[in-house]
Amino acid sequence: xxxxxxxxxxxxSSFVHSAPKETIKxxxxxxxxxxxxxxxxxxxxxxxYEYAVQTGKDLTRExxxxxxxxxxxxxxxxxxxxxxxxxxxxKKSESSGAWLIVGPRRSNHYLLAVKGAPETPSVSIMASAxxxxxxxxxxxxxxxxxxxxxxVLASQTKAKFKGKKEITFxxxxxxxxxxxLDFASSYNSEAKKLGFKKLLEHKIAGEQPDVAELExxxxxxxxxxxxxxxxxxxxxxxxxxxxxxxxxTFFVGSDGWGDNNYGFVHNSPQLEGASGMTVKGFxxxxxxxxxxxxxxxxxxxxxxxxxxxxxxxxxxxIKAIExxxxxxxxxxxxxxxxxxxxxxxxxxxEFKNPWGISVFKLSDGELVFDxxxx
Amino acid sequence: xxxxxxxxQIINASWMMSGGTALVASLFLFxxxxxxxxxxxxxxxxxxxxxxxxxxxxRLSSELLLAPRGSPDAVASQLQIELNLSDVxxxxxxxxxxxxxxNSFAYSQVxxxxxxxxxxxxxxxxxxxxWYYFKLGNLLISVCLxxxxxxxxxxxxxxxxxxxLVRPIESLVDTSTGEKSISSDWPIEIQEISxxxxxxxxxxxxxxxxxxxxxxxxxIKTILQSLQIATDLxxxxxxxxxxxxxxxxxxxxxxxxxxxxxxxxxxxxxxxVQQRNLSLVDTLKKSLETSQSLPVAKNIQLSFQNPNQExxxxxxxxxxxxxFTNIIKNAFEAVESNAxxxxxxxxxxxxENKDFIGVVVEDSGAGLPSYSExxxxxxxxxxxxxxxxxxxxxxxxIEAHKGEIAISRSSELGGAKFEVxxxxxxxx
Numbered sequence: 001x002x003x004x005x006x007x008x009x010x011x012x013s014s015f016v017h018s019a020p021k022e023t024i025k026x027x028x029x030x031x032x033x034x035x036x037x038x039x040x041x042x043x044x045x046x047x048x049y050e051y052a053v054q055t056g057k058d059l060t061r062e063x064x065x066x067x068x069x070x071x072x073x074x075x076x077x078x079x080x081x082x083x084x085x086x087x088x089x090x091k092k093s094e095s096s097g098a099w100l101i102v103g104p105r106r107s108n109h110y111l112l113a114v115k116g117a118p119e120t121p122s123v124s125i126m127a128s129a130x131x132x133x134x135x136x137x138x139x140x141x142x143x144x145x146x147x148x149x150x151x152v153l154a155s156q157t158k159a160k161f162k163g164k165k166e167i168t169f170x171x172x173x174x175x176x177x178x179x180x181l182d183f184a185s186s187y188n189s190e191a192k193k194l195g196f197k198k199l200l201e202h203k204i205a206g207e208q209p210d211v212a213e214l215e216x217x218x219x220x221x222x223x224x225x226x227x228x229x230x231x232x233x234x235x236x237x238x239x240x241x242x243x244x245x246x247x248x249t250f251f252v253g254s255d256g257w258g259d260n261n262y263g264f265v266h267n268s269p270q271l272e273g274a275s276g277m278t279v280k281g282f283x284x285x286x287x288x289x290x291x292x293x294x295x296x297x298x299x300x301x302x303x304x305x306x307x308x309x310x311x312x313x314x315x316x317x318i319k320a321i322e323x324x325x326x327x328x329x330x331x332x333x334x335x336x337x338x339x340x341x342x343x344x345x346x347x348x349x350e351f352k353n354p355w356g357i358s359v360f361k362l363s364d365g366e367l368v369f370d371x372x373x374x
Numbered sequence: 375x376x377x378x379x380x381x382x383q384i385i386n387a388s389w390m391m392s393g394g395t396a397l398v399a400s401l402f403l404f405x406x407x408x409x410x411x412x413x414x415x416x417x418x419x420x421x422x423x424x425x426x427x428x429x430x431x432x433r434l435s436s437e438l439l440l441a442p443r444g445s446p447d448a449v450a451s452q453l454q455i456e457l458n459l460s461d462v463x464x465x466x467x468x469x470x471x472x473x474x475x476x477n478s479f480a481y482s483q484v485x486x487x488x489x490x491x492x493x494x495x496x497x498x499x500x501x502x503x504x505w506y507y508f509k510l511g512n513l514l515i516s517v518c519l520x521x522x523x524x525x526x527x528x529x530x531x532x533x534x535x536x537x538x539l540v541r542p543i544e545s546l547v548d549t550s551t552g553e554k555s556i557s558s559d560w561p562i563e564i565q566e567i568s569x570x571x572x573x574x575x576x577x578x579x580x581x582x583x584x585x586x587x588x589x590x591x592x593x594i595k596t597i598l599q600s601l602q603i604a605t606d607l608x609x610x611x612x613x614x615x616x617x618x619x620x621x622x623x624x625x626x627x628x629x630x631x632x633x634x635x636x637x638x639x640x641x642x643x644x645x646x647v648q649q650r651n652l653s654l655v656d657t658l659k660k661s662l663e664t665s666q667s668l669p670v671a672k673n674i675q676l677s678f679q680n681p682n683q684e685x686x687x688x689x690x691x692x693x694x695x696x697x698f699t700n701i702i703k704n705a706f707e708a709v710e711s712n713a714x715x716x717x718x719x720x721x722x723x724x725x726e727n728k729d730f731i732g733v734v735v736e737d738s739g740a741g742l743p744s745y746s747e748x749x750x751x752x753x754x755x756x757x758x759x760x761x762x763x764x765x766x767x768x769x770x771x772i773e774a775h776k777g778e779i780a781i782s783r784s785s786e787l788g789g790a791k792f793e794v795x796x797x798x799x800x801x802x
Contacts, residue, residue: 082432084439084488087436087439087488112440115439131440131443175445176437176449178440181443205448206452206455
């Protein structure tokens, strides 16, 4: 009889233990701007973005479930030309109960999103402006700072012109790009430290600015280096113009210059013959994925590795998802408030950039990976 | 005197009126369309401007929210170029309100989203003056197009009218006299009129010929009867007295017979004249002498007012003398047949007119039933057995001189007044 009762009790407890645990649904908003005019924000980008998010979710599903969580993702894609949507949609995500907002990449957009959702933790996958680093600990970025990237660029420029007594440079910066202005400012200070001579600092607006007034300057002064820390389309337009006036110009840029998969800008004959260099917070994915666990998991699966987008933003997304899962499984918050507290305390240490700074060369209109500098 | 107009002129006038109406209509339509275009474009401009304002407001708002790092001024300048605007201004509501609005621009103002209590944005774009839409080129095109359609319609209408209305009416005269045949293409009404006119003309012609023939034959018969009586008397008793009587009757009647035949002939054909620059007074005097020898001239006072000056006129003296003789003879006959005691005829010259010389014959007869041109026509003789040919031939003779015979009532004598007018510079 006793044996029967104990067996019954043992059986009953095993049922209790093996019954599925109730998972906590974690709503995460993945926000990003799409701009059909810009090749780095095209329909193709949208597909790769969604693919990366799905891949991240798939790879972390089991671990999350074992921790008692399930990601409920919400993709929020909007028109990049209407920056205010970042604020409006972030506000909407916050009011709909999102625990975390991931993105947008551009500093302007991210800063506005933070204004729209100040009480919701957020991580930008690529925003690198100074102001982003000055936000409170609830709002982070995975990108390298402009200051660090500008420092690397300046030193690499110096190395390029090794032996030259005085390196002269000019900068042409998009006035309506916060990150671009920030990068230019950092490069100026770093270049000054390295003894460069600044010949010109010119501000522009729009994608095809009128720079005819600069023709005589470039033809007469012939600066060694021209800094173009702007987005792809503007930068390639300027390269096309300036290289006609002075074919020997060396162009340098920031992480706004396309990516190695797309080339600089599709079908850009004006870039033929132009030489230059840029820096980014991410190497190509075949190298970059090896820097973090989920990335390594992807690399172990050849079909997944070959299908995975090579863009830095895709890698950054996977990394953001990995860090979010780690935060959840480590600190096990039961609701958004607890998640916020955990994020505030440990977010900076969890959401870290593993890649260092990657240097890319501009050659025949393509960006070719050169090296990574930690 | 009212100007006489041809049927074609009337149709052309109606054509001009239709064209004028079409022109006015085209001007009216052009104005209507111009105004409609102006209003439509104005509404479109404002609608586009309103949507651009929202775009500008949102962009500037995002820059201002990123302050101090945002670049609202640079973005405003960029948007002004991108959106093709004349002006982009932003500031407090009060500052924006103070910006003057010009008539040559369209404006749109809106508060900035998320900064409604601090900022408003105002954009402007030029708008066209209403007179821009009243372009001369468009007007000319409208007028030309409408003119083309209206003109084509009127042209075909005119051709149609010309073929089926104008030509048949113009031909009525010739078809009535039988010179042209009636076309089966004509409208039925005009065909019927033509037919009736033609029949009437033929009947009238026949009647005229009959009347003339009766008149002429009667006159000839009367004269021949006199000659027959004189001849029969001479034959019956061939005495010197009777032969003298026969000669006398012959010498009196034969010229009349010849005159009657000549007149009948002249009445049926065109008269040619041999004009010479001669004294019209002399011609008239000859006629007066001939008239006064007529039996009917006795007991009638004939007065002649000699102008006592040379009146030289290009005329055929023989033919004109016939005219004067005929008119004076008619005057004598009219006075003679009138029961009144007053029996006088007055002949005078009218030298007052600068274009013609007039010879006036007035009588104290009963006058004429009518003083219109139709008096001088066959069948219109006031004499019971007259053929009316005398006056008709006289009229023809004077018309050959490019002159005319005017008939009126003599205010002095109470009877008829005939004035023969011969141009001073008569053309051959």
